[in-house]
Structure formats: C-alpha cells, structure tokens
Amino acid sequence: xxxxxxxxxxxxxxxxxxKQKEQLTFQELSDWFGIPxxxxxxxxxxxxxxxxxxxxxTKIDMEVLRKDIQxxxxxxxxxxxxxxxxxxxxxxxxxxxxxxxxxxxxxxx
Numbered sequence: 001x002x003x004x005x006x007x008x009x010x011x012x013x014x015x016x017x018x019k020q021k022e023q024l025t026f027q028e029l030s031d032w033f034g035i036p037x038x039x040x041x042x043x044x045x046x047x048x049x050x051x052x053x054x055x056x057x058t059k060i061d062m063e064v065l066r067k068d069i070q071x072x073x074x075x076x077x078x079x080x081x082x083x084x085x086x087x088x089x090x091x092x093x094x095x096x097x098x099x100x101x102x103x104x105x106x107x108x109x
Contacts, residue, residue: 007035012047015040059086060094069100 019029030037068080077095081088095101
C-alpha cells in the first residue's frame with residue numbers, strides 16, 4: 001500500500017545534510033529515516049517539492065465548452081460529458097479551470 005506524503009523542503013535538505021555528515025549510503029539513509037530509497041533518488045534530482053500540477057485541457061476545447069454553457073446553462077455535467085466524449089470528472093475540472101460553478105438553491109422559488 002502506497003501513501004503519498006509531502007515532505008517540506010527544509011526536511012529534505014536536512015536528510016541530505018545527515019547523509020553527508022554521517023557518510024551514509026542511500027540504503028542506510030532510507031533505513032534511518034524510513035523513507036523509500038526511490039524517493040531519496042528523486043529528491044537528489046529535484047529537491048524542491050512540486051506545489052501544484054499545471055496542465056492544460058487536452059480533450060476538451062474550452063471555447064466550445066464555454067459556448068455550450070452559454071447556450072444550455074441547465075445541462076448536467078454528465079450530459080456535457082456524453083456530448084464531449086469525456087468523463088463527468090473531466091467536465092468538472094474543465095468548469096473549475098473556467099471558474100464556472102452553479103450552486104443550486106435548496107429551496108425552490
């Protein structure tokens with residue numbers, strides 16, 4: 001079972017200071033801190049933690065989606081997903097990128 005834990009930059013730097021001071025191998029360092037050895041090798045390549053994932057939409061044309069929302073504002077996400085040939089979650093994230101959210105009132109007017 002894998003668990004994703006984000007370690008701070010100062011902790012990562014401290015780990016490598018200990019490695020240098022104690023002349024430890026990566027295996028010994030892994031045992032010492034309880035961090036997978038693959039993680040240590042990855043930190044050696046790039047010590048700064050990734051803060052967020054910036055990736056543009058690849059399957060959904062955002063302008064076409066924007067026009068679809070203007071023309072049919074009452075469509076559900078799963079209906080848009082069927083039209084665009086993607087998953088409902090892809091539509092959800094595309095709407096987030098467009099800063100569009102529709103809150104439904106609990107009490108009907």
